[in-house]
Amino acid sequence: MSQEVIRVEDLTLRYEERQKPVLSRLTFSIEEGENMLILGPSGSGKSSLTHCLNGLYPRELDGAMNGEVLVQGQRTDSYPAGEMAQNVGVVFQDPETQFCMITVEDEVAFGLENLNTPHASMVEKVDQALRQVGMEAYKTADISSLSGGQKQKVALACILAMEPEVLILDEPTANLDPVARKEFIQLLKRLKEELSFTLLVIEHKLEGWLDLLERVLIINEKGELAYDGPLHDHLKTYARDIHEMGIQLPYATRTALEQGWTPPYPLHIGDIPPVALPENRPVLSAGKALLEAEAVHWKSILRNINVTFHEGEWMAIVGENGSGKSSFSRILAGIQPPSKGSVAMHGRALKKWKESEMRKEVGYVFQNPEHQFITDTVYDEVAFSLQHAGMKEAEWTRIVEETLKFCRLDGLEDQHPFLLSQGQKRRLSVATMIVENQNMLFLDEPTFGQDEKSTSDLMSLLKEKHENGTTIVMITHDMELVDKYATRVLVMNEGELSFDGQPKELWARPDLGDHHLELPPREQWKRAVLKREEPAYVSS
Structure with missing residues (x-):
């Protein structure tokens, strides 16, 4: 028993x-x-x-x-x-929040040291835990150099070592x-x-x-x-x-x-019976050039990226953990300059734009929501940019209240942003950006930590903004979102751009797995149905 x-x-x-x-x-x-x-x-x-x-x-x-x-x-x-x-060992939602050492082996050993584990036993337990998660080759590596998947494995090893x-x-x-x-x-x-x-x-x-x-x-x-x-x-x-x-x-x-x-x-x-299969959405023609990146390099992360974004596009940037997606998006949004190369908006180099001018044109939602919180309450966080834009109080109050309700943050107006759940923090970070009508909106993993209702509400709002002319660039690992919303996809691979085209063109490629991607469920279903409907040939 x-x-x-x-x-x-x-x-x-x-x-x-x-x-x-x-x-x-x-x-x-x-x-x-x-x-x-x-x-x-x-x-x-x-x-x-x-x-x-x-x-x-x-x-x-x-x-x-x-x-x-x-x-x-x-x-x-x-x-x-x-x-x-x-x-009871816990691996938290964001593994980086529980790291406190520089190298992998020191991090795994940290918990054992606090339990007064003898040195010889500690060395053995560290090696065993790293072997269990397939990270023994990274024992002396700096944690900061690891991909997201590797960090998750290290966090797991830290817990397994304590058995x-x-x-x-x-x-x-x-x-x-x-x-x-x-x-x-x-x-x-x-x-x-x-x-x-x-x-x-x-x-x-x-x-x-x-x-x-x-x-x-x-x-x-x-x-x-x-x-x-x-x-x-x-x-x-x-x-x-x-x-x-x-x-x-x-x-x-x-x-x-x-x-x-x-x-x-x-x-x-594989259990879904054949029914009428959904088709790819028609991709509307894009407008004029909005943002252009030429020969962009950044440290050892990005190499020689050339790409043009057009008005009215919904771009998805995808690729393996650590491939440079977030770094590239921050350069495109003018948050950090490239080491080499240039980025221009409306034909004007970003370095010539004033910060206040840029933020009216471009909004950016960070992967970690806490990186953009600057006030002490949820309400003040959403209202901040509107209050400083010279808008009348009645108008910005109405916008703030509507945005809070839509993002399911009503009732939390007086809460400190850092005390929200991870999902609520993400919704707040999005709310702070969508209250303004920027021409271009960057979102780094916009649905991270969200339930189905929050994801659906958020994507509906983004779709509405896109239909009203906002150019959207989202970084995501969710291929279903790419399939459903994106008009164009960029695939990053080890700091370089390896694909630029429509989603349906990407799904037709045989090398998705090489880029740590997979077919979206709709495409998996289509292929499963087609495979079941193939006639069986018997050799005579």
Whole structure:
């Protein structure tokens, strides 16, 4: 009989800055060796729950925690500081937030040092953990030189080295390219076979996880437990209820709902029967040249990039983690100058533009939302640029209130931006940019950390802006977004531009995997259907 490793009894969590509880009267238990998915809309308290499970709360909580959290039958607040890491290890949403050393081996050793691990044993454990995640060749490398996927593996190695009984992963693949995402999930499958640990995963996207995770805990927007039970059975039967909560379903299941099918719903693309296949959207002709990059180099990251952006385009910049996408976009937006080469807007070099003039023309949403917050409240953050543009109070107040409501931030006006959930921070960062009518808008991973509802609302707003003449450039790992919205795609590969064309031209290329890309679900479905419909030839 399996042993209970975690028990949560009547857990309620409140932050000082919020009137309503983040988590409300949660009760559940987790048995040894289980593979559990924690689902819920953005801001439902999923990450806060992990802080309760690993003992960070109530020790570091500015607020109140009621109820009990027991690990191996012992209250988490009764464990000595640091000892909980050997019981419950957490890999956070952004791995860089938990790094504090320069090199890979020092980072993996850091936790062991705090546990007073003997040196000989520490060296062995570091080597073993890096070997387990396939990063032994990077033992002496600087963490700053690693790709996003490699950093995620190092963060995992740091936790594995301490041999926890429970491993919690908070959106571990949100920042990874499609191939790195698949590799990370496969790595977890292998580790589950080799090691004995209980696995909890927080995710917004279910694609790729269905073969690993068996049980699901669903938390609604009020922080209440909405469901606890088998994952597959619940998806097949109650997919519509889950969808209405704002949670993104697998593509096959979403397609079934759109087609009006009845349960049980399919979970995998190969299970969708042939129906009328959607076609590629027609690509409208672009306007005149808006932004031109000529022979752009930057340090050792970017090499000889030449590209012209036209008015009215919706550009997607894609490619492997570490290929230079964010660096290139910051140069295009005038945030940092190139080492060599030039960038011009409306035929005028960016270095000749005043900063105030540039920001009226170009908006930029950073990959890390916190990099652009400058005020103490959500309301002031959205209002800041409008207040300094000389707009009348009645007008900017109306725009701010409409934007907050659309971005599902109403009710959080007085909250400090840094105290929001990761999904709420992303929506706020977008809100601060869309309140102004810039001609060009750059978005670095705009849907990172977002549930289905937030993503849909955001993309609808961007689509409206695009239809009204805004040129949009988005960096994304989400091929479904590229397929659905982009009129043109740039593929970055090791600091160079390796493809420039329409999405349908990219999907026809046989080397997608070489660039850490994959076909979007719609194209995967089309090819699966066509393959099933191919006649079988029998040799005579």
